[in-house]
Each structure stands twice: as C-alpha cells, then as structure tokens.
Amino acid sequence: MADLIVTSARVLSEEKKRAVAESLGVSLDAVTFTVDEALIGGIVISDGEKVLDASVRRRVSDAAMQAELHLTNAPLEHILSSLKEEFSHLPKAEITAAGIVRSAVDGVVFADGLSRAKVGELLLVAGKYFAMVMNLERDRIGAILLTGMNRVRSGDEVRLTGKIVTVPVGEALLGRVVGPLGDPIDGLGRITTDRFRPAETPAPAILDRAKVSEPLYTGIKAVDAIVPIGKGQRELIIGDRQTGKTSLALDAILNQKGKNVYCIYVAIGQKTTTVADVVNALKKGDALSYTTVVAANASDSAPLQYVAPYAATAMAEELMYAGKDVLIVYDDLSKHAVAYRTISLLLRRPAGREAFPGDVFYIHSRLLERSAKLAPRLGGGSLTALPIIETLGSDISSYIPTNVISITDGQIFLESGLFHAGIRPAVNVGLSVSRVGGNAQPKAMRSVVKGLKLDLARYREMAVFTEFGADVDEDTKSVLDRGAKLTQMLIQRQGAPYPMAEEVAEIYAMSDESFRHVEKEKIGATLARLLEHIRANHPEILSSIEESGELSESDKAALDRAIAEVLA
Ligand code: ATP
Ligand code: MG
Numbered sequence: 001m002a003d004l005i006v007t008s009a010r011v012l013s014e015e016k017k018r019a020v021a022e023s024l025g026v027s028l029d030a031v032t033f034t035v036d037e038a039l040i041g042g043i044v045i046s047d048g049e050k051v052l053d054a055s056v057r058r059r060v061s062d063a064a065m066q067a068e069l070h071l072t073n074a075p076l077e078h079i080l081s082s083l084k085e086e087f088s089h090l091p092k093a094e095i096t097a098a099g100i101v102r103s104a105v106d107g108v109v110f111a112d113g114l115s116r117a118k119v120g121e122l123l124l125v126a127g128k129y130f131a132m133v134m135n136l137e138r139d140r141i142g143a144i145l146l147t148g149m150n151r152v153r154s155g156d157e158v159r160l161t162g163k164i165v166t167v168p169v170g171e172a173l174l175g176r177v178v179g180p181l182g183d184p185i186d187g188l189g190r191i192t193t194d195r196f197r198p199a200e201t202p203a204p205a206i207l208d209r210a211k212v213s214e215p216l217y218t219g220i221k222a223v224d225a226i227v228p229i230g231k232g233q234r235e236l237i238i239g240d241r242q243t244g245k246t247s248l249a250l251d252a253i254l255n256q257k258g259k260n261v262y263c264i265y266v267a268i269g270q271k272t273t274t275v276a277d278v279v280n281a282l283k284k285g286d287a288l289s290y291t292t293v294v295a296a297n298a299s300d301s302a303p304l305q306y307v308a309p310y311a312a313t314a315m316a317e318e319l320m321y322a323g324k325d326v327l328i329v330y331d332d333l334s335k336h337a338v339a340y341r342t343i344s345l346l347l348r349r350p351a352g353r354e355a356f357p358g359d360v361f362y363i364h365s366r367l368l369e370r371s372a373k374l375a376p377r378l379g380g381g382s383l384t385a386l387p388i389i390e391t392l393g394s395d396i397s398s399y400i401p402t403n404v405i406s407i408t409d410g411q412i413f414l415e416s417g418l419f420h421a422g423i424r425p426a427v428n429v430g431l432s433v434s435r436v437g438g439n440a441q442p443k444a445m446r447s448v449v450k451g452l453k454l455d456l457a458r459y460r461e462m463a464v465f466t467e468f469g470a471d472v473d474e475d476t477k478s479v480l481d482r483g484a485k486l487t488q489m490l491i492q493r494q495g496a497p498y499p500m501a502e503e504v505a506e507i508y509a510m511s512d513e514s515f516r517h518v519e520k521e522k523i524g525a526t527l528a529r530l531l532e533h534i535r536a537n538h539p540e541i542l543s544s545i546e547e548s549g550e551l552s553e554s555d556k557a558a559l560d561r562a563i564a565e566v567l568a
Contacts, residue, residue: 003030003047005045009036009038041055063086099111104153118136120133124161126151126156168182169315170193176188180295180307182294204374208374209374210374210375213230215229218497225507226452230441234386237249238413238414239391245388247495248412248425251494252386254281254495260325263292264329265278269336270295272298281495302346305339330387332388361403365407409436414428429453430457444501448507489506499542505534514564514567
C-alpha cells in the first residue's frame with residue numbers, strides 16, 4: 001500500500017529515504033517521496049487524512065497568522081517582540097487535520113476532514129482567510145467566512161487554529177469608526193492597542209452583579225420621567241420604521257457628554273449613508289470622542305453582520321471590567337436576526353417560525369445577558385444596553401419583537417401615529433415600561449412624576465373616545481386638558497437633551513396652579529421661557545437639584561417664585 005506521502009524541500013538521498021521509511025515503520029515502497037521547494041525546509045508526512053507537518057513554511061505561516069490575529073493594530077515594537085515570542089513556542093512538528101473546502105456560497109463554507117473542529121473555532125482557509133465554525137455534522141462542518149468573502153474556492157485547504165474570534169479593544173477605539181472585526185474604516189489610520197478580547201464571552205454570573213441603582217440619564221424628558229433607565233439595564237427601543245428610534249438612541253449618547261460614560265453604537269445592516277449621518281451627528285454633538293461606532297453595513301456579508309454586535313460588546317466589556325460605565329446601542333437587532341436567518345438557511349439548518357432557526361432567541365439572549373452592573377469587588381463598572389427592534393405595522397407581538405421584549409428589562413414603544421401627529425419623541429406611554437430603572441430614578445424626579453404616567457395613559461384612552469365630539473363632563477374635560485398639556489410638555493426637539501434638573505423643573509411647573517391657565521398651544525414656549533428665566537436669574541435652583549438629586553422644600557419655593565415671575 002503506497003499510503004504515505006513524504007514531501008521535503010530538497011531531494012532526499014537514498015540513505016535518508018530508507019531512514020525515513022524505517023522510522024515510520026513501513027517498507028520503502030510504501031512511501032511516495034515528493035519535493036516542494038515552498039516548504040523551505042523540513043518535511044511533511046501525509047496519509048491522505050492526517051498531516052504531520054514539520055516544515056519551516058508551516059512555522060512561518062503560523063507566526064504570520066498570529067500576527068494577523070492579534071497584532072495588526074499593535075505598535076511595531078510589540079509586533080516584533082510578540083513574533084519572537086510566538087516563534088519560540090511553535091512546535092517543531094505538528095499533526096494537523098487538513099480539511100478541504102467542498103463548497104463556498106455567500107460567505108458560508110462547507111468543509112470535510114475536520115472531525116475535531118469545535119463550534120465557534122476559528123479556521124484558517126487557504127492559508128490566509130478566516131472562518132468561524134457554526135455547524136458540526138457527521139462528515140463535514142459548516143463555517144462562516146469572516147474575511148476573503150468571494151475569494152475562497154472549493155478545493156482550498158482548511159486548518160483548525162484552536163482559537164476563537166478576538167477583536168482589538170481598549171480606549172484607543174474611542175473616537176473611531178470600525179468594522180465588525182475592529183479594523184478601522186474611518187480613514188484615520190491604524191488603531192494602536194495591544195488589548196484583545198474574544199468576541200463571545202459568557203455573561204457575568206449572578207454573584208458578580210450588583211443591583212441597578214444609578215440613573216443613566218438620556219436627556220429625553222419622556223424617557224427619564226416615564227421609563228427611567230438605570231446603569232446596567234437593558235431597555236428595548238421598539239417601533240415601526242421612521243419613528244425616531246435611532247434619534248432617541250443617539251440623543252441618549254449625546255447626553256453622556258461630560259458624564260464619564262463611554263458609548264458604543266453598533267450599526268447592523270444599515271445603509272452606509274445612514275451610518276455616515278450618525279457619525280456626523282456624533283461629531284457635531286462633540287460626542288465622538290467618547291464613542292466607538294462599529295458598522296456592519298447592508299453591503300457587508302451576513303456573517304459580518306451576525307458577528308458585529310458580539311464584537312462590539314467585547315469592546316464595551318473591556319471598559320466595563322476596567323470599572324467604567326458604558327452605554328451600547330444595537331441598531332438594530334431585527335436586521336441581526338435576518339442576517340442570522342440567512343446564515344442558517346445557507347447552513348441548511350431547519351427553519352421554524354417565520355423561517356428563523358429555532359435558536360434565534362438564544363443569539364439575542366446571550367448577547368443582552370452580557371449587559372450588567374458589576375459588583376463593587378469587580379470594579380463596579382456597568383454596561384447599559386439599548387437594543388433597537390423594528391416592527392411591521394406596530395405589531396409588537398410577532399416573533400422577534402416578543403423574543404427581545406422578554407429578554408430586556410423594559411421597552412420604549414415608539415408609535416407611528418404619534419410621530420406623524422407631531423408628538424415626538426413618539427413614546428406610547430401605555431405600552432412603554434421600565435422594570436428596574438425606577439429604583440435608579442433620583443428622588444427629585446420621583447417626587448414630580450407621581451401620577452404622570454397614569455394621567456397620560458388615561459388621557460390617551462379618553463382622547464380616543466371623545467375624538468368624535470361626544471359630550472363630556474367636567475371631570476373628563478380636566479383629564480383631557482391636563483393630558484393634552486402634559487403631552488405638549490414631553491415634546492422635544494431632536495439633538496437637544498435636557499439636564500436632569502431642567503426636566504424636573506418643567507415637570508414640576510406642570511402641576512403648578514397658575515400653569516393650568518396656560519393654553520395648550522403655548523405650553524412649549526412658556527416652559528422654554530421659564531427655563532431661560534431660571535438659568536439667567538436663579539441658576540442656584542438647578543445646581544441644587546443636580547447636586548443633591550432631591551427637590552427640597554426651598555427648591556420648590558424658589559421654583560414657585562420663578563414660575564410666578566414668568567407668568568406675571
Ligand atoms: P429607520 O426605521 O429608518 O431606522 P428610525 O425609526 O431610526 O428610522 P430616525 O431615523 O431616528 O427613525 O428618525 C426618522 C426621522 O424623524 C428623521 O428624519 C429624524 O430627523 C426625525 N426625528 C426623529 N426624532 C425627532 C424629534 N424628536 N423631533 C423631530 N424630528 C425627529
Ligand atoms: Mg434607524
């Protein structure tokens with residue numbers, strides 16, 4: 001049986017050939033000797049399935065792969081010393097299972113001969129592209145290509161690396177726009193960091209977590225008052241297309257300026273121009289310096305769109321575990337689910353409801369579980385998540401929306417009808433909730449928002465019934481009147497977040513007796529005048545609320561006086 005093939009860089013002497021055959025324990029004619037100068041030195045022995053590779057070429061390419069994996073963004077000295085280190089650890093010979101690509105379509109490859117592959121493992125395809133194992137089948141594996149999208153062909157060699165996908169992390173990424181694997185795409189040059197994290201890591205355990213107790217202000221009145229968010233919380237932003245979802249999340253990022261909160265915005269499957277608009281808005285609002293934008297655009301492959309939120313979360317975790325507060329926006333997870341569906345169908349996994357694979361819940365739960373408020377012994381950092389979901393026809397009971405609603409700690413439901421009626425942000429008060437943020441709301445806010453949500457919900461309900469000019473009694477009239485005015489108060493321009501104390505001042509003013517006589521149409525302008533007046537003449541009220549987090553009796557008295565002055 002001429003089963004073994006021995007390849008060497010140079011022609012072997014007869015004596016050497018005999019020695020090789022002897023050490024392999026076979027007769028000389030059972031071995032085929034070939035020469036391949038590309039090996040540089042050493043030999044490679046193969047039985048058609050396993051390969052014992054003791055060539056110089058392998059060691060060089062292993063070192064090169066390490067460089068590709070970990071060092072592309074590192075400073076030059078670091079690259080050199082790491083390569084040296086890497087070389088000294090490389091085994092002289094290595095038995096690898098060399099698989100062969102059998103098909104490569106739309107970023108999904110099937111390969112055989114890799115029976116020891118693990119799910120999530122990184123593969124090296126054709127010596128230079130990377131893929132991630134997704135499917136283990138009886139006689140083949142399925143993987144998604146992370147690089148070399150249209151360059152991998154059937155017949156290419158595939159090798160296991162024993163590693164998983166890692167991305168560059170650290171403060172060097174702030175102020176940058178990067179691709180899903182952390183490579184810069186903003187034309188601002190290399191990102192110099194020597195920190196890396198796996199894209200997927202287990203979420204912090206229960207004992208590693210603390211209660212959500214500190215507020216994360218969005219600067220949006222309707223949110224901070226009615227669906228308050230705490231650091232470490234996951235609050236879903238859900239609504240039809242063009243209802244202000246992205247704007248709301250962006251405003252929350254803009255509002256973190258000077259608050260020591262780092263932000264990560266992940267764009268999944270969006271148009272390149274939309275992402276450019278977001279980056280410009282961040283730049284204009286002076287918010288890019290503490291923000292990283294991770295973009296897997298609609299033109300990127302489904303595998304890259306799938307990996308993007310996990311990679312971005314790794315970048316956020318690096319900061320969280322360093323004790324910092326981080327806000328991450330996933331815009332949006334509907335498109336992420338669609339990318340996963342595409343991959344799954346190409347991998348020929350069985351399709352379930354709406355053609356999504358059965359584990360689509362798990363891809364979002366394991367992502368959002370990584371948000372946390374860490375226990376003090378772990379530094380007390382936090383990761384707050386604002387995932388976005390797009391609905392069709394306001395149907396929040398379809399598959400993906402219900403999944404993500406059940407994973408998060410509440411949702412902000414934006415409604416088309418309200419949006420088009422000019423009530424922006426278009427928060428549907430009745431269907432929006434925050435399950436944990438209430439504990440984090442400062443006392444000042446809690447004292448003024450009592451009854452606010454109920455008043456608004458009752459108003460919206462009654463407004464529907466009285467739309468056709470039905471006769472109403474005095475009680476109903478006053479509910480309608482107050483509701484309409486509160487609604488006006490919550491209307492807010494895009495890109496103009498409010499400081500907490502100013503939100504409190506406006507909401508407080510709405511329950512003032514003399515404010516009841518201000519007409520609905522004039523509410524917005526009157527409140528603006530009030531704030532201007534307070535900022536100019538009584539700034540101490542605002543600083544007192546901001547610093548203590550409370551609304552003291554003397555603050556209330558001072559606000560009453562300011563209101564009287566403005567309405568006089
Ligand atoms: P898409 O479904 O396309 O992603 P979206 O739900 O993310 O849309 P945005 O892009 O945030 O919605 O907003 C849609 C439009 O509404 C934009 O033109 C934006 O400028 C405008 N808009 C959003 N919020 C407000 C607001 N508070 N006041 C006025 N206009 C707003
Ligand atoms: Mg959007």
